[in-house]
Amino acid sequence: MDGYNEGLALTRPIHIDYPQAVPASYYIDPKACLHLTENTCKICVPVCRSRAIDFTQTEKIEELQVGAVVVAPGFGRVPDSTLAKYGYGQHPDVVTSLEFERLLNPSGPYQGQVLTMSDRRHPKRLAFIQCVGSRDLGCDNGYCSSVCCMYAIKEAMVAKEHDPELDITIYYMDMRTQGKDFDAAQKRAESQFGIKFVRAKVADVMPWGKKGLKLTYSTLNGGHHFEPFDMVVLSVGLDSPKDAQAIAQTLDIKLNRYDFCDTSAFTPLNTSREGIFVAGAFQGPKDIPESVTQSSAAAGIASALLKQQRGAGYVVKSYPNERDIKDEEVRIGVFTCHCGINIGGVVNVPSVDQYAGGMENVVYHSESLYSCSQDAQEVIKQKIKEHKLNRVVIAACSPRTHEPLFQETLKDAGLNRSLFEMVNIRDQCSWVHAQEPEAATRKAMDLIRMGVAKARGIKPLAEQTVPVTAKAVVIGGGVAGMTAALTLAEQGFHTTIVEKEAALGGNLLVIKKTILGVDTEKTLKAMIEQVKKTKLITVLTKAELLDVSGFVGNFSSVIRLADGQENTIDHGVIILATGGKEHTPQTVLGKELPASEAIITQRELETRLNAKGKKLPDSVVMVQCAGSRGDDLSYCSKVCCNHAVKNALTLKDKNPKAQVIVLYRDLRTYGYAEEKYREARERGVIFIPYSLDAKPEISKKGKAVEVRFFDPLLGEEVTVNPDLVVLSVGIVPQGTEVLSKLLKVPVTADKFFLEAHVKLRPVEMPVDGVYVCGLAHSPKPLDETVVQAQAAAAKAAMPLVKGMVKVDPIVSHVDKEACIGCGLCVSLCPYKAIQMLTSEDKKKRAETIVASCKACGICASHCPTFAISMGGFTNEQIFSQIEAFGKSIEDKL
Amino acid sequence: MNQAPEFNPRILGFLCNWCCYAAADAAGVSRYQYPPNLRTIRVMCTGRLDPVFVIKGLIEGADGIFTGG
């Protein structure tokens, strides 16, 4: 059975899970091996030429001395008994979302074709059932898994890409796409891909006719319906790891009631045992970016704990001496990649490889199934040595993703990493010309010819480093900024907090507790005290950042202080934690809001609920997404549903007879907050969904307010006159636009800071040395803010720990002999990366500030004397590429 | 032979690494299909583009030059 393909395909007892697996060594599946199960066979032992199979090996127990532990065992599977309710296990065409993921994958059981498991036909109608094993007390998973809505939308869109005719319906209770830009993806799924979303509870899935399935569901108005489908995908939630109890026992850490790791909102990654930290789905169900953020944060906390021992036993990777190729003739090796079927399925790789072999200076050429796999790297290293290659051309995917990997391989083989050129025959060839294999093959040949032409002229470039000022600046003194500063100071780095208000604390100053009941007031006070007494932290209040110059490791910031004086600080990194604030909506539910004292926001309600001796309302109507998700703001603010449920419960605590109605679109109490949503319903809070074509209407009747809405349960319009209408108004970022200009960092369409990579670099900005956390990145609750701040501090500490930063050698270089000192380049450079220096002969000459240079090449293209060249992109190289373009093979065909 | 040969232009493109080249990669990831007439040269910014490159491309037989940045 092939576990990697969720058991949907067969594999051999001795295998690697997938071609890119690390380590890429074959292993024996003890459950399938005849020798280990039946004590027979052993045929592999004599067959293996390297005699690598040794059945005498046994389990060994190793003792390791470690100073800290990060636990990241991931998540487990929802038991099959829960899935059986929907026909899983009884009907082969009821599959889990992970099985469907494998079906969609080109490396999956049917090479990416979506086929029914029962008779390999293309399904015409497909259904997704949400919340399988989540929000379900039947299997004791009272939480929301927080990822299923997103992956269901993704899988549905990918399935549509495979087969545009496919009819897809997603059955859901609430679409919880609360993450940054997630709502936009759902909209796209609906409008562009024609995927249908139906709010319903699915009762069961039964066989229907000869091959089909019948799905029975009930809608809000109590109606029962059924629909036929060819295939049903169960959006299965994330369970705690199977061996969670054993892990907890071995490590002596506490679990919560769902067997996930037990933690708290201000210390979300600290387990109950000192020195053991948790990250990823074991801390609670979560998606990839949040897991990655938690990992960086856990690394940062562990690093603070162990700072005395930093570097102990640390091994620095060493490379062989770089081969001097100055006197060598050009010897190029061309490696063409099949990328499984991604390239090889369209482009005729063998003939491309043959073609490459016929080019001048190409002394070696070969194909490989996956050039990025570990064994292929070994082959490349070996061939570089064997054939004395001094330029390497890889025709595969994009240099944007894979250039660093191959450059590392070159370094391992004793070549300068610049002696490398990548030709993109996947993303920009086979994938976009899938229907035209011949034209794609010709294009691949042309591109390789151009790549080889460029490669002939590559010169080795020396890597450069610049020293770092080991200090940090944090903009913003809310929980995010303070947490970041504390995490940096604990690691031994001096940090300056720049806060525009008179006091530290930010938004948390008006909040007393979280939805899960954590007392924030006390902890915030303690945190502020801690910041103030930490010697390595300088707090500047009523202060403002006026200007930033420099680059990673060497920033210089001008800050205006409370007394109006300007202060310049040198620092190596900067963390943006400017936060957000409650939005003041102009438009609510598509209409202008009437002015009334009886209409307030959730934040104002919270202040009233916390005030002593104030009369509390007897009836409240809460309106969710007021001003959000289509009114003034296009996005979801992630925390408003939690905020509403929290306030509703607090009101019920203090005034049990109060009637609370919550009008919502999708109630997004993801994660453990789902429990509070359930509690609120049990305690009589009435939740009524509204749709966009029947929005509630708020109007003023004298001093009172009136709310009119459609109740789908009753099937009729209802009018109420509550004491208060409470709006959940959403969050807008603060200070992002000004800083975006100062630091040349991007913001999203909604003015939140845009990180370097939404999945894999969630707290880094595209500008090196700049990091982001908190509400200025996107709306998020307290625990996620704390983790993000810890992660930003961990990432920011990296250049400070190293004490220097490396500069990519593709920067510009001024030939001093040819430079006439005209200064055109200085005036044109957008990064202030060229300066004029007076040389020994008293003449002015330009010089590149390598650390500031972004390699754009504007200077090189404008230099009147061609004195400036770009590393890796010289005029000669680009000319030879253009010439190679001219020598089209199509003429010869 | 009674049909004129279809015009099959050869286009040379200069793509900025950060935007257009990235977008071309994204088009691939999303499997957008477009005609296979373009051959590209990656630069770190279209600011790198010397007008001479364009002229040289036309001399070498390009029917059109595409710059994306």
Added chain:
Amino acid sequence: MTQAVKSAKSAPATGSGAVMVLGGGVAGVQAALDLTDLGYYVYLVEKSAAIGGAMAQLDKTFPTNDCSL
């Protein structure tokens, strides 16, 4: 896995600068990489034959549909 972590039962600050990361999925791998970048020796412990975890099984990721592997 249970056997591998027994040694962690000693007091947290043993004087060792090494850190053990349990689990080689995307969270574990990221933690290990970041710890090395912060100057620590890391033992990455994974119970299956290859690192990568659940993310290695995914084709693309939401919402950008970028390649996962």
